[in-house]
Amino acid sequence: MMPGSSVLLARVKDAVVANWVKLALGIVSVSIFIASWAIVSLYLSESGSSLSPFVPGPRLVAEAFLSSFVDSVPGLTGIRMGDMIASSMIRIFWGFLLAMLVALPMGLAMGSFKTLESMGKPLVEVFRPIPPLAWVPVFLMVFKSFWGPIGIVFLGVFFPILLNVIFGVKSVDQRLVDAARTLGAKRSAVFTKVVMPAIVPYMMTGIKVGLGVGWMCIVAAEMMPIQSGTGVGYYVWLSADYSRYDFMYATMLVIGLLSILTTGVAELIEKRVSRWMGIR
Amino acid sequence: MEKRILVLAIVVAAAIVLAGVATALYLGSGSDEGSVSYVTMAPNLMDGWLASNQSDAYIAWEPYVSSSVVAGTGRVIMWTNEIMPNHPCCVVAVSEDFLDSPDGADLTARFLKAHIEANRWMADALADPEGANYSLLLDMAADFTLRSQAVVEEGLGHVEFGYEMSDDFLSALTQFTDMYIESNIITNDTLSGLGYADASEFIDDYVDESFLVTADSVEPSPTIMNPADEDAMRLGYLSGDLHQLAQFVAQNDTVGGGEKDLFETYGLNVDPLSPYANGGAVMDAFNLGDIDIGYLGAPPAIQKHANLGTPVRIVAQANSEGSGIVVHVDSDIHTLEDLVGRTVATPGETSIQHLLLRMALEREGIPFVKA
Numbered sequence: 001m002m003p004g005s006s007v008l009l010a011r012v013k014d015a016v017v018a019n020w021v022k023l024a025l026g027i028v029s030v031s032i033f034i035a036s037w038a039i040v041s042l043y044l045s046e047s048g049s050s051l052s053p054f055v056p057g058p059r060l061v062a063e064a065f066l067s068s069f070v071d072s073v074p075g076l077t078g079i080r081m082g083d084m085i086a087s088s089m090i091r092i093f094w095g096f097l098l099a100m101l102v103a104l105p106m107g108l109a110m111g112s113f114k115t116l117e118s119m120g121k122p123l124v125e126v127f128r129p130i131p132p133l134a135w136v137p138v139f140l141m142v143f144k145s146f147w148g149p150i151g152i153v154f155l156g157v158f159f160p161i162l163l164n165v166i167f168g169v170k171s172v173d174q175r176l177v178d179a180a181r182t183l184g185a186k187r188s189a190v191f192t193k194v195v196m197p198a199i200v201p202y203m204m205t206g207i208k209v210g211l212g213v214g215w216m217c218i219v220a221a222e223m224m225p226i227q228s229g230t231g232v233g234y235y236v237w238l239s240a241d242y243s244r245y246d247f248m249y250a251t252m253l254v255i256g257l258l259s260i261l262t263t264g265v266a267e268l269i270e271k272r273v274s275r276w277m278g279i280r
Numbered sequence: 281m282e283k284r285i286l287v288l289a290i291v292v293a294a295a296i297v298l299a300g301v302a303t304a305l306y307l308g309s310g311s312d313e314g315s316v317s318y319v320t321m322a323p324n325l326m327d328g329w330l331a332s333n334q335s336d337a338y339i340a341w342e343p344y345v346s347s348s349v350v351a352g353t354g355r356v357i358m359w360t361n362e363i364m365p366n367h368p369c370c371v372v373a374v375s376e377d378f379l380d381s382p383d384g385a386d387l388t389a390r391f392l393k394a395h396i397e398a399n400r401w402m403a404d405a406l407a408d409p410e411g412a413n414y415s416l417l418l419d420m421a422a423d424f425t426l427r428s429q430a431v432v433e434e435g436l437g438h439v440e441f442g443y444e445m446s447d448d449f450l451s452a453l454t455q456f457t458d459m460y461i462e463s464n465i466i467t468n469d470t471l472s473g474l475g476y477a478d479a480s481e482f483i484d485d486y487v488d489e490s491f492l493v494t495a496d497s498v499e500p501s502p503t504i505m506n507p508a509d510e511d512a513m514r515l516g517y518l519s520g521d522l523h524q525l526a527q528f529v530a531q532n533d534t535v536g537g538g539e540k541d542l543f544e545t546y547g548l549n550v551d552p553l554s555p556y557a558n559g560g561a562v563m564d565a566f567n568l569g570d571i572d573i574g575y576l577g578a579p580p581a582i583q584k585h586a587n588l589g590t591p592v593r594i595v596a597q598a599n600s601e602g603s604g605i606v607v608h609v610d611s612d613i614h615t616l617e618d619l620v621g622r623t624v625a626t627p628g629e630t631s632i633q634h635l636l637l638r639m640a641l642e643r644e645g646i647p648f649v650k651a
Binding site: 050052053071072073074075076077078079086090093094097144145230238241242243244 | 295296299302303319334463464465560567583584587588589591628629630647649650651
């Protein structure tokens, strides 16, 4: 065993020891959920209910989950869950990255200059409440099936980051800025040393909210009438079309896990960046 | 601090480059050597995609095919009867709950009688292009599909209407079921759970010819058997699908002799609900108890009956053949082999058009993959 992994193991052990009550409660609630699910599913199938196919038991879904990674999924020869995940992740990544690249400078500018804020605000207020999914029909036709869903994710991620960054810039303690200026800091130094570190937590909140919205957007955008490429949203739709609800629930489970994973990574980055920038 | 921002910039740049490479690999992986790729979409979008070169070909049913041909955007490289001669397409299915109701079997036979008579009337009309019934048929087809006379006239030439269910019909349905089993959409476990040893047993039990037999001896009725609105036979069908013209013809008073339409002639009060988008939706309507009888493609009828146990029986055929593979009129594609490396739009993996194209490509040894 590598020394690094034993350190990691020790850390995990410490975490388990410190949080065992929480962990135990979590396991209890998940077990209760799975048990009631199994009972409902068993009851429906035993009573011969027509709803039975819609509620496959936990064992069937677990089998579908495993088989979707190992064998090709029903109806799509040679395509596995890994391909679906890759396809959705690539779209999420591009949508997220483009949204960051636009929202961050825009947010900084709108937060810093009153004129820009007055100019941008009406547009933001008009477009922000429109659900990104309303754009799906036209985006799919104009940007085609690869960039179309990316555009939808972009819209979903863009506004949470923008608004949080604007709010973050405005929340910078003016006394800190004044103090830095008094001590002879240049405008650029005030920006990098005072403003930037202060907005990191706000930006990260925007990112976390945005990623959650992004996953909702990608799943729905991939379900839309023109299905090209693969993707988890597409497969939720397709497996339901095939009445293979075991695989549909398995894909939903995958989406949940992926969403947890991306938010987890965002939190990890937040911690690192915060420490690095000298806050907390 | 500046150094840190520089590091951050480098990390971000590296991530972008990495994503770019991944995207290029991902997008490149779609165009597998030697295979045909597909995208799925509603058939009303296909002509636009073909015209704007977003897809290289499409496969759909009438009147979409003839619509593209008459408009001058498309050229047909292959009709589905060249893939499987006389292949079944749309069928008539009845809800088991309806059959179990007191008058269910009788009303079903009466409905099928009207279906048979409508088919005969259409066959006669089509046989005499100079006759008045021919132009009436074109009028009805144009009304039902919302297309021009030129389009439906072209389309009617490629659809075979018919109600009988031959042995070939049964073996074709068995073949569709086997293709579903092969791609794991229906499993052998599911079939054996329902008590069937194989696809052929499943289809034999699913298809019920007895109502067609009794329908033959149904006589016109002076009175309506189910006059009350709540007793009306609720009919489901696909929006503007030329294959399902029989039920529209059966609702026409002129066809019925002037006073009554064919359904009324045989004593039926039929309530055609608003049309459905695809066969899966018709099966869902059966499952929800929204309709009593419906016209739909055979494959969704098979798939939902096996996987969901949707309680229906197939009681008659509606048409055979009548779908085609269309390419752009200026395209260099002339054969199936020419489709290699190109993208075909299909109405969805569960559709008969998709199954038939898959069958044709498999025969040529060409893989058919998702774009």
